[in-house]
Amino acid sequence: MDVSEHYIQLRLNFPHVHDEQEVHTTVGELAEFLCCTMRNMNLIMNKFKENGWVGWNPQRGRGKKSILVFYIPLLKVAGERFDYLLSGNRMEDAYELAAALPIPMGELLIQRMQTQFGLRSKEGDKGRVDTLRIPQNTPFKTLDPTQTGMWGEVFIIAEVFDRLVRYNAERQICEPSLAMAWEGDADGREWTFYLHKGIPFHHGRTLDAEDVKFTFDRIISDKSNPCRPLFGSIESIEAYDQLTVRFVLNKPNFMFPDLMSSMSASILPRDVEMNPLHPIGTGPYRLTRHDSKLLVLDVFVAYFRGRAYVDRVEVWQLPHSAKAESIIKHDLFPDAQPRAVQHEMQGGVYMTFNMQKEGPQHDVNFRRAVQQLLNAHELSEALGSTNTQAAYSLIRGRVQERQQPEDPDQGEPWKQHPEQSDGSGVSVPVLSVETSLAQAAALLRRSSYQGQSLSVWVEEGERMEADMVWFAERCRQIGLHINIMPGDPVHAVYQDELEDGFGDCDLIYTGEVFNDHVMLSLVTMYTFQNTLFLIAMNDYWRHELEQECGRVVMIQEPAERMDRLIQLENRLIREALLLPTYSFKEEHAHHDSLRDYRVAGYGLPDLRRLWVKKRPGAENKDASYPVYIPLW
Template sequence: MDISEHYIQLRLKFPQIRDNQELYITVGELAELLCCTMRNMNLIINKFKENGWASWRPQRGRGKKSILIFCKPVADVASERFDHLLNTNRMDDAYEMASSLPPQIRGQLIHNLQHQFGLRSNEGGGGRVDTLRIPQNTPFRTLDPTQTAMWGEGFIITEVFDRLVRYNAEREQCEPSLAIAWESDREGKEWTFHLNKGITFHHGRILEAEDVKFTFERIIFDPANPCRTLFSSIQHIEVVDPLTIHFTLHKPNFMFPDLLSSLYASIVPRDVELDPLHPIGTGPYRITRHDANLLVLEVFPAYFRGRSYIDRVEVWQLPQIDLPESVIKQRLFSDHEPRAVEHEIQGGVFMTFNMQKDGPQHDLRFRQAVRLLMNPDELMNTRVDPDIRQTDRLIRGQEQQKRIRTSVEQATSQTGLDKSSLRQAASLLEQSSYKGQQLRVWVEEGEKMELDMAWFAERCALVGLDISIVPGNPVHAVYHNEIQSYEMVYTGELFDEHVMRSLITMYMFGNTLFLLAMNDDWRTELANECERIMMIEQSSLRMERLIQLEDRLIEESLILPVYYFKEEHAYDASLRNYKIAGYGLPDLRQLWIRRNPVLSNAEKQPETGFSVYIPLW
């Protein structure tokens, strides 16, 4: 045990004794408290004195007690020890020590972790190592690309794996990745992809067409795979040669390359059984550690598109940090103004209904009543939050906004609504099959959404709708089917840059919360409509049909959009090419550090920090 841990342990034995107050005690009593010999206790006391943590005045004579004075606050010693353990990558020891401390000290240590995050540059014998540290509140449950439904897991997967093609959001088109080129017949039913040469997996083997075949047969031959519907158009896969793969589809699919650019189409090696927590891919980073406290990504030097600049990414699992954003930013950027980039989250927060469970939610009039109670206009009037924006749909853009207004006006006309949404909600509720029973609402845990539901519960009480609000973890909801006992679900959907593909995924991928709430009839109808949309060759017409599909879901009150987020990332000016990827995190493949060239060797520090604030913390 380190000497600082001895001090912490001993100091906590005397909570009633103040710092610099005399404590009368014998060496034998101290040795008993620390479970050590008197000889070792004398050595420990001498160490305390050398560090200036305590003073010791021994008293001679039978029955006399010596005087111990604690000079340094235990929180200061704990903080120094905690930081040392973290800086030496001993996270397990740091967290174990923190868990043994009183709540107040433990909370302060966690709050002080802020300075550990961002980019850290260390100069050592092997050269400079640049490490990005990101805190995370929810442990990763799976990094299997065909199973994941969490944004954080998706971020890791996109760095560990590659797809046959990649989507360029700026150009709004698919571009080569593992495949150097591809072509199809005029009907969009026959697709051939030509692989790049010499691409290696993280375990050293060269990528071949057989790996591509294995990847997709793993999906389409498994009835329980949540991705199966997404790739159900695949009829046959043929390996033409080690660098050529041919897909034959049941029906035309002009979005086939777009689907193959999604994280769900990440290519896995055929010769290694996929470990969902330590998968192997071809991406710019490979997983070298993943446990309850830490996930580590190390740069893959042999990456076929060129080595990434950032050497190491550490995702630290932390308890919930309840500090407001302003305080976190102030601590991170205490001496200067950071650079900032605003990011609009695609998708949004919405309410839906559990159509798998019996109840009044199957009645359109009931759902329309809830739609009126969950009125975005009136909710926004109660909130002062610059980071949220009201929305009437998940698809946004200038043309889509025109459709929003038209859709809302039509819905208002069809249901005979007037300005008194509560009165209309009460009327619809009375006409519906609701009989006064208590209904349960699952809400994704988090301050903003739980506040929304507190407001919603008050509105429901005014019209006689008895509800119980239960916050829940989306990880449990998805992977343990937690929402099935609830009648209503309040959650959100996070899209990546490819909005059209994200919408189709929301309607076809079995692990989205929206689709988990739908019954078999709706799942089949949504899948069939998405397949018809993907048969359309012109992209603008596909989007038009997707808008129409969303219109219908809103008119059926199966999706009740409420708002979306706008976030501001803040980062040190030394970080260059800071661009935000689809999951609200910096694109590691582009990020680099510009060091200050005017510093002399004497001024350069062995470790330099470059602060980064990522709102999705």
């Protein structure tokens, strides 16, 4: 152990002692702290003195204690050791050092770690190795494709697994993946998929039709599986031979190939028990490590679509790295302007209500009062930023007129107000603050609200918490008492503990991130039981949404299906169960040498396309290419 590590370990055992404050102790006590012999403790103390780190006045005689004084601040020694570890590419050791320190000190050191992220090329005995490092501050709870409700987990699942079908966002069609072709009957009740030959799983066995059958039998046989409603129309599955599998449905489903592109439809091997933290798939990357600090994906050289360019992906859990994104981005690119890639996220931020709990939220007048208080245009005017835009739908670019509420006291429509575009093609009424507050107050008087304090659960984060401070003040102005309760969406989705979810809250402020297949994302949001929206709904609304989506997939024409989903969203907004507030866009930044940097679904880079263009004749064999990946 390095002498600086001894100093850090010893200093941590005196957390309430100030620098240059005398401590009365013995060599024996100090040796216990460092788990060493008294002889070694004396040697270590001499090294401390040589470095000028401590004052040490040993006292001889029974019962006498020596005097120890710490001269050098813990942060200084720890910072020097941390920088030394980073310079030697010892990320894990540096992380462990920062994690061992008091949280404020650890945060300061973790901030320095940002320079280690991005893509790094290193020449070795076996040639060049390209490693992409990504920071993450939300742990991965499960990588089971049928369970995950978090977009960060979906990003990993997309690289570890393949599906029968993949969605081409540029062409907006489903294309072959594990299945080289498929066909359905005229009624949309039988679908047959033909598999590619010789596709290997990460553990070595070749994919066959029985694996496909196993994957979906596992879903439909488990009534508690959250994605079961997505595939509820499957009546039976038959493996004709090793490469042919047929699905027989209990009703027409013309969206069935689209459902096969869902992350929930990722194909599992039948001969390996599913480990939700260490899954096995056929994807371009295999998971080789996953613990509380680090998730590692190594390239799968036998991937059937061809080897990916990036050799290794490391996702580091940095729980104390919540810093301003602009600072991180600036630190990554100190010498040159990065190449920017803007990505407008599908989906958006919205409010809904905890329909699992009794309360005034079951009264539509109360919900509509909240709808007026959470006026998207006024929220955007008050707190808007350059990367957000007021929205009245979760469907980007949707064009519709926002409906005027009725005057709850007069029973007549409110006077029409001038309209303006919100910038996304949606026509919206411009209401004055006084008008929207007056509408909210009138609706609240008509509702069953009786003056009690209510709680709003909001996803942890500076922007969304600021939204709710603004909202709570608006509520106060009309006599609605709101408490703000920031929460972790991971705990809310997987409900580890009741207090970590939103069981005691009445209102919920969150967001939904869609992938490129918007129609499939909407069906998923309304039927996959681990979305925050459905977790908040009661049995009545869950049944209603599942039934309506069941009717949607029976429609043969995609445009007509989309119209039906828009009508469903209109109903939810009219019932004030879905209150969209704004959409947002993100800006990725990367070094110019990184080519084909494409932002895929859920706002993360498509690792299957990324490659590095090194300068010809570059002197250094090792190189670093900064990448800024926003993790919303």
